Amino acid sequence: MARVIVILLFAFLCNAQDFQKECMACHQRKGIDLKKIYFDYLLEYSSKRATIKAMQEYLLSPDPSKQLYIDAKPYKHKVDKKSLDKLLEIYWNRYTVIGKIR
Amino acid sequence: MDTNLTSEKSSLYKFLSLYIFLTIIIFLLASTMYYKFEKEVMLYSKLPKLQEYSKDVIRRIRAMHNSLLEDNYYPRYSNFKSAIYDADYVKIFSLLRNEKIDFQNYLYKRDRYIYFIKEPSLYYLGAKYVVIEVLDDEKWLTRVYKNILIYGGIFIVFMAIIGYFLGKQFLRPMKESFMLLNNFIKDTTHELNTPVSTILTNIETIDKESLPAKLQKKIERIEIAARTISVIYKDLAYLLLQDKIPSTIEKIDMNELIGQRVDYFKTMAEAKKIKISFSKSPCFLQADKQKISRLVDNILSNAIKYNKIGGTIKIKTFKNGFYIEDSGIGIEQSKIDEIFERYRRLSSSEGGFGIGLNIVLAIAKEFNLQIKVDSKINQYTRISILWQE
Known part of the structure; x- marks a missing residue:
């Protein structure tokens, strides 16, 4: 049991590190605000399920007609679907409004 | 006589019971419809105010959204409570007393609270549903119950009186038939007495011993038949007149x-x-x-x-x-x-x-x-x- 927890924690930390390294660093470099993108998607899609689905579709095959954040050009991210799922989960949890309103 | 009147009364009571039962059903249906109508009227009378409240909440969450939640203080009001839910009915934030929301109805009452659900044009903070909850003072309900009791009571009494007279009217032909039959039986019974008594008295005066055996037997048969009729007559007379003797x-x-x-x-x-x-x-x-x-x-x-x-x-x-x-x-x-x-x-x-x-x-x-x-x-x-x- 303890081993399973350790493995899961390790996997999470790896993914969190990936998010920090791959997503945050790149977006900071390009000056594209991840929080702003999150709120723009939330305004359009409301729920976690619909928001993540829309983000995933856009990131895997960017379609300018579906682009919400207009300050950046469409960019095809070099990430496989499985990794993207994990990264988007971390992204959602990082910026979610649930539990932050007082 | 007594039997017939009893059955007439029993029929009248059965008719009245059925009539009152149907009247109560009508009364309950009418009361339910009246209650629902009054409830709808009350809910729609509150609608403009509820819409105003929801606009206030939306205005506030829009500001919170635009600040990217740097401003994270949810609005609180003294006269109503509110909550926000996402498109999958997941609670984002709630101040409601009762969080069991019926998302199928946009305006309804549950327990002592009135609920109004507003869908903003844009999902600020991810909120697809803004729920407003206000306490109902239920003054309308007291008025409804009072009206149902007063007018319902008058209606039931009125219908019972009408039913009683209707029942009497319906049962009149039956009662008349009973009386006719009763009088006929009484008269017939009375008319039987004299001939039967005459037959029996005359038979008793016959010296049977002096008669031939064949004739003696015939007389005995007549006597048995006459005595049987006499017993039936006395029984009928007892039944018809038992209360009067x-x-x-x-x-x-x-x-x-x-x-x-x-x-x-x-x-x-x-x-x-x-x-x-x-x-x-x-x-x-x-x-x-x-x-x-x-x-x-x-x-x-x-x-x-x-x-x-x-x-x-x-x-x-x-x-x-x-x-x-x-x-x-x-x-x-x-x-x-x-x-x-x-x-x-x-x-x-x-x-x-x-x-x-x-x-x-x-x-x-x-x-x-x-x-x-x-x-x-x-x-x-x-x-x-x-x-x-």
């Missing part, structure tokens, strides 16, 4: 009375070759002689009617009662209680209306007499009449 209480020597009644039925018993044995002990009863005579007649005539040819009838009197036992067809144990019901005939082998034992029961009740029935199928039936000293 006052009882004359006297000390009856039961041995003498039973002896007279045995003599009366002698010819009938002889026709079936039935032997009657009568064991006497001193036996007296304080009652009406005419009525006790009817009681004895009915038990005795049954003992002859349901006896076998060549059978026996044992009569025994004792201090506080007497019994009459036949050697006839007997009565099933389970049916003993039924034999006293009016128009109940357990055997159709003999004629009759099934009123005899009912008369016995009525007379026994009047004079506090106890009836005991012992019987064994195809062996005997013993009817004992007992009384307290």
Whole structure:
């Protein structure tokens, strides 16, 4: 049991590190605000399920007609679907409004 | 007479019960519809205010959204509570007292609260549903209940009065038929008395011994038939007039009375070759002689009617009662209680209306007499009449 927890924690930390390294660093470099993108998607899609689905579709095959954040050009991210799922989960949890309103 | 009036009353009560039941159903339906209508009126009267409240909340969450939640203080109001839910009905934030929301209705009341659900054009903070909850003072409900009680009560009383008169109108032809039939039976019964008495009196004056055997037999048959009609006449007269005949209480020597009644039925018993044995002990009863005579007649005539040819009838009197036992067809144990019901005939082998034992029961009740029935199928039936000293 303890081993399973350790493995899961390790996997999470790896993914969190990936998010920090791959997503945050790149977006900071390009000056594209991840929080702003999150709120723009939330305004359009409301729920976690619909928001993540829309983000995933856009990131895997960017379609300018579906682009919400207009300050950046469409960019095809070099990430496989499985990794993207994990990264988007971390992204959602990082910026979610649930539990932050007082 | 009494039977007919009782059945008329019973029909009237049945009709009235059904009528009142239907009236109550109509009343309940009307009350429910009225309640729902008043509730809708109340809800829609609150709608403009609820919409205003929801706009306030949306305005505030839009500001929070635009600040990217740097400003994260959710609005609070003294006159209502609110909550926000996403498109999958997941709670984003709530101040509601009752968080069980019915998202299918945009305006409804649950318990003491009114709920209004507004969908903003854009999902600020991901909120697809803004729920407003206000406390209902329920003044309208008190008014509704009061109106239902007052007008419903008046309606039910009004309908009951109408129903009563309608019932009387519907039952009038039936009552008239009953009265007609009753009067006819009364008149017929009365008209029977004179000819039957004449036949019996004349037969009694005939010196049967001097007649040829064949003619003697014919006269006996006429006598039996006349006595049977006489018993039926007396039973009918008792049934029709039992309430009107006052009882004359006297000390009856039961041995003498039973002896007279045995003599009366002698010819009938002889026709079936039935032997009657009568064991006497001193036996007296304080009652009406005419009525006790009817009681004895009915038990005795049954003992002859349901006896076998060549059978026996044992009569025994004792201090506080007497019994009459036949050697006839007997009565099933389970049916003993039924034999006293009016128009109940357990055997159709003999004629009759099934009123005899009912008369016995009525007379026994009047004079506090106890009836005991012992019987064994195809062996005997013993009817004992007992009384307290």
